[in-house]
Amino acid sequence: MPDKRQIILKALYRSEGEPVSGVKISEDAGISRVAVWKHIKALKQAGVEIKSLPKGYKLQNADNLLYPFCFPPHLQDKIFYFPELDSTMDQARKIARQGVPHASCVIAEIQTASRGRLNRPWASDRGGLWFTLILKPDLPPPLGWTMNFAASACMSEVLAGLFDLDVRVKWPNDLLLNGRKLSGMLAEIETRADMVNFLFLGIGLNVNNEPESDQYQAISLKTALGKSVSRKQILIRFLDLFESRIKSVDPARIINQWKDRTATIGTEVRVQTHNQVYEGKALDVDDTGALIVKSRDGITRKIIYGDCFHS
Template sequence: MILKVLYQSDGEPVSGVKISEAAEISRVAVWKHIKALKQAGVDIKALPTGYALQDAGNLLYPFCFPKHIQDKIFYFPELDSTMDQARRMARQGVRHASCVIAEVQTASRGRLNRPWDAARGGLWFTLILKPDLPPPLAWTVNFAASACMSEVLAGLFDLDVRVKWPNDLLLKGRKLSGMLSEMETRADMVDLLFLGIGLNVNNEPESDQYQAISLKTALGKPVSRKQVLARFLDLFESRITAIDPARIISQWKERTATIGTEVRVQTHDRVYEGKALDVDDTGALIVKGVDGITRKIIYGDCFHS
């Protein structure tokens, strides 16, 4: 309640008395709650006239979002993994396209079970999807998501964000976002699909070990995580209302950085090197190997040379 009161003040200071009355708690309790929020990383400034929220665009609580999606937003200060939490919540019957967000993840993972650095300031979330799809078409959701996020970031910040097969995002050749999907089937249809997305926003992922970049680094200033997520959720849900594989592939190809590039693709048991020629209508990558043989690669981790 206290955070909501501060958020709705649009950055203007709110006195301890008004907060106390709105939350129906004592002034001492208000002070304790403010202190706890600041310790949790919320930027609240104490002024002579009251308390003011400094970085409202970085908050990801349900009340921060447009009303039509508020009941789909589930925010947690810390989780082991949004993917694992999404699985637990799916059993509780949450709505299609519900979004599980964590400020910090302590055991996040990427493709091929690689660890993913999910520190404060990034955008870490998993979507709980209930698509009317057979399992062979589940790949379309991943491709739609990466193309949508690329479009959203290009539109908001005028950045040349590109998709890398199968569903990473690159900015200036560095990794900006990674996506991971897991599904559960029932009979011959997808029952649940969990789409985990990690986007470097206001964190600083750059290191000698990881060729990564964040929006903050690229733009030289922090940006609104809430704005990014709200735009993405609206666009993505509209794109998957009626799945059209040909349209999704076409939209993905418009933003690709992989086709025409020399690549190294690592699967569970092999490594393929060559030139990426195309992505076919099943989402598979067509690679002409250094041995001259053209192969269709259905799944793997792709690295650009």
């Protein structure tokens, strides 16, 4: 975002809902009132809700903004916001080597080419919470799965706590609400020698968007609650809880926290991998994050990856 536009947006945000005159913005930004009007127009076109009033400009729905300056000081240098990206995952890969902090968060208002597991497309319209975490865990690659499980359990807890909703985790790392998909996660690992160099954890959460369709069994928080909610509040709570959970990685603890929130164990499932489909009852998740499924022929299998569907 151009510096002048960011100055204008900061001034509106920090006015705490009160109108800010064009004269005041012009003085603060060091530009003409015509230039202020042009920048305000560009911000509106980018999706920022700004109302023009006789006394000036007023920011609408300020609590839903995801710019770095909107977050608490301890998170501001970790937030990288973009109005539109092809994919937050791809952008995270680009900036990871620029010395960004561990657990930095790349956010997009809209993604135009986002993807889920097995390279399936993921709809990322305005109003959702689309982000990728840049993690630098001190872990060998076989323990990378712990980040997914920790993240899905944390997000489930945060949403249950904020909105009193029974949000459940579905193996390996989706979130379900009323049996419908509320969130999906995708992890990609980059290794160096025998350790994880970067782990990119992409998360898509349906918040104030409307993902429901005949094709996708999805739901948003707005649909479930009948009102819009603060994406920023969700993200702050999640980032704080998640980072505290992964300071020391204990796979058994992470698995147990995930199991406390699971909707998969004990359920009839169908798991689709790249070239096979397994059906049966989900008995457990072992200490490697694998799903244990007992098929109707009595054979018990350990499934390491795949898309899981509840029957």
